[in-house]
Amino acid sequence: MSGARPFDGMALKSTPQQAAIPPVLPVIGEAEIEAVVRVLRTGRVVQGPEVDAFEREFAQQVLGDRECVAVNSGTSALLLTLLALRIGRGDEVIVPSFSFAATANVVRLAGAKPVFADIEPETFCLDARAAAAAITPRTAAIMPVHLYGHPAAMDQIMPLAQRHGLAVVEDACQAHGAALDGQPAGSFGIAGCFSFYPTKNMHALEGGMVVTADSELAHCVRLLRNQGMQQPYANEIVGANMRMTDVSAAVGRVQLARLPEWTEQRRTNASFLDSRIKGVVTPPVRETVHHVYHQYTIRIEEGRDNARQVLASLGIGSAVYYPTPIHRLKPYLAPAGQPAPWHLPETDRAAAEVLSLPIYPSLTVADLERVASAVNSLGTLR
Numbered sequence: 001m002s003g004a005r006p007f008d009g010m011a012l013k014s015t016p017q018q019a020a021i022p023p024v025l026p027v028i029g030e031a032e033i034e035a036v037v038r039v040l041r042t043g044r045v046v047q048g049p050e051v052d053a054f055e056r057e058f059a060q061q062v063l064g065d066r067e068c069v070a071v072n073s074g075t076s077a078l079l080l081t082l083l084a085l086r087i088g089r090g091d092e093v094i095v096p097s098f099s100f101a102a103t104a105n106v107v108r109l110a111g112a113k114p115v116f117a118d119i120e121p122e123t124f125c126l127d128a129r130a131a132a133a134a135i136t137p138r139t140a141a142i143m144p145v146h147l148y149g150h151p152a153a154m155d156q157i158m159p160l161a162q163r164h165g166l167a168v169v170e171d172a173c174q175a176h177g178a179a180l181d182g183q184p185a186g187s188f189g190i191a192g193c194f195s196f197y198p199t200k201n202m203h204a205l206e207g208g209m210v211v212t213a214d215s216e217l218a219h220c221v222r223l224l225r226n227q228g229m230q231q232p233y234a235n236e237i238v239g240a241n242m243r244m245t246d247v248s249a250a251v252g253r254v255q256l257a258r259l260p261e262w263t264e265q266r267r268t269n270a271s272f273l274d275s276r277i278k279g280v281v282t283p284p285v286r287e288t289v290h291h292v293y294h295q296y297t298i299r300i301e302e303g304r305d306n307a308r309q310v311l312a313s314l315g316i317g318s319a320v321y322y323p324t325p326i327h328r329l330k331p332y333l334a335p336a337g338q339p340a341p342w343h344l345p346e347t348d349r350a351a352a353e354v355l356s357l358p359i360y361p362s363l364t365v366a367d368l369e370r371v372a373s374a375v376n377s378l379g380t381l382r
Contacts, residue, residue, distance in 0.1 A: 021367050023317035025360050026198040027255070035250035042246075047226065050246035054253050058194075058209055061256060062177060063187050067218040069210040070244040070252075071225050074173040074195025075102040077208035080242060081169050081191045082110040082141070084220035091140035093169075096126040097325040098347045099145045103171055104326045112140065116327045118344045122284045124148060124297070124354070127346070128156035141167040146175035146185045148321075148356075149201070149266075149294035150285065154180055154188040161189075169193065173208075176201045177263045179290040186211050196252055201266070201294055202259045204252030207244045265361035266293040269368060273357065276372035279379040295321060296359035298375070304353055307378050314374040319356045 039050055055068040071077050087093065088111035095103050097116040104114040117130040126144040142161050144152035152170075161168045168189030172178075175185040176194060186192020191212040196204035210221050220237075223230060228239030270293045274282050281299035285291045300307050308318050326332055327342045334340050357371055 018315075018366075020315040021317055021358050021363070021370065023319040023356065023358055024199045025358075025362060026203060027362070028198075028251075031254045032251045035254050036247050039246045039250045045246050047243045048246045050249035050253065051244050054204075054244075054249040054256070055209070057253060057256055059211070061259070062194075063184055063192070063211045066187060066211045066213050067215060069212075069218055069221045069225065070249060071208045071210065071221075071242045072244055072248075073206055073242075074171075074193060074197065074208040075106060076225070076242040077173075077193035077195070077210045078102065078143075078169065078171060079106040079109055080221045080224045081193055081210055081212075081217070082106060082112070083224055084217050085141070085167055085169070085190065087112050087140050087167070090138060092136060092138045093140060094126075094131050094134045094142045095326075096145050096147075096347070097327040097342065097344055098124060098322060098350050099147060099171070099326060100173075100322065101326050101329060102173075103143060103145055104332065107143070108331070113138075114326075114332070115139070116325075116332075116342050116344060116347075118346045119147075119350065120153065121346045121349070123150050123152070123286060124350055125150060125152035126157065128153050128160055131157065132160055135164055135166075139164065139166060141169055143169045143171055145171040145173075146178055148283070148297050149175055149178055149292040150283070151175060151178050151180040151185045151289055153286075154183075154185075158188055172211075173197075174200065174294040175292060176294075177259060177290070178292045180286075181288045182290075187213075190214055191217060196248070196255075201262060201292055202252070202255035204244070204248040204255065207248045207252060262361040263292050266359055267291070269293070269359050269361070269363055270296055272365075272368050273359075273372055276369070277375050280375060293359050295319075295356040297321070297354050297356045299350075299353040300355055300378070301353055304355055308355060310378060311374050314370075314377070316371055316374040317358060320354060321356055323351055325351050 059068045091112040092115045093107045098119050107114040117134045120127045124147045170189045170192040172186035172192045173195035178185040194209040196207035224239045225242040228235040228237040325347045
């Protein structure tokens with residue numbers, strides 16, 4: 001199955017390039033630079049009109065009618081959402097271990113306990129059956145991750161959460177514009193959280209966004225991001241400084257305007273690689289899914305690290321997201337002398353096999369041919 005747009009060679013750029021191809025390539029062009037200079041000249045650089053405009057435009061373009069609250073990172077978006085939901089000491093939050101550490105870190109920072117559940121082998125996203133098995137009387141929420149730009153199985157996770165009265169907070173930090181059955185990632189649960197780190201499908205130099213249909217939750221996140229204040233020196237609750245700057249928002253607005261174009265180019269690039277690459281497992285896509293290919297992640301069942309070195313020698317950059325699952329990182333290991341509490345075979349297998357290839361929009365036909373040819377050459381080395 002593939003949700004990528006059928007390959008149309010005319011849609012691909014054709015300028016040849018022989019230099020090494022990096023695994024990711026953030027865009028910072030003249031439009032972004034001009035936006036930054038424009039904001040700096042106004043003197044309004046923190047939580048001003050650019051942030052307001054970015055919130056409105058992100059809601060209109062990506063999530064429809066939901067409220068958007070801009071913050072200084074995707075991690076802050078997740079943490080402030082948990083705090084606004086009053087999830088903390090004594091609570092458990094079910095999360096996948098195959099993700100960036102921030103997914104579990106925010107649970108710990110909120111005072112709650114992350115409970116790790118295994119992933120689907122095809123999508124690398126949280127397995128709803130594993131999540132169901134992890135529910136206890138202390139479970140307060142489920143936090144699925146739309147990993148690599150492929151939506152998690154929200155059609156299974158949402159009914160599960162509703163049966164048990166659990167909040168669902170979507171980690172959509174890699175899924176700008178992704179959708180399942182036509183519904184945008186980030187719009188299923190009580191809140192969706194996005195990141196605008198430079199390597200994401202769109203960026204704001206740095207930043208994040210909480211998206212929710214719950215006006216009380218949005219109001220609470222706005223207070224929490226700004227020292228608990230809505231008006232200067234009128235603190236209503238204990239908060240922090242997690243505001244987005246107008247400089248970041250201005251860059252985000254420029255990038256947001258090009259997100260649809262960039263998304264379609266990523267999907268076209270993915271279709272090209274799907275049609276060319278042989279001998280490895282290319283990214284499966286569930287039917288009715290709109291995959292936005294934050295990463296194009298293949299599986300190499302044996303010798304992944306050696307394969308990466310070979311690709312590098314051929315001028316093809318690659319990356320491993322994530323070589324160590326969160327439950328195997330030092331902060332989450334069982335105390336000395338105690339057995340490991342987590343058995344996550346699909347998570348461990350993915351960590352040993354995944355390899356992400358270049359997929360960004362500025363790749364040319366020649367670049368993509370080089371990527372596919374290099375990957376195909378690995379078969380002759382086995």
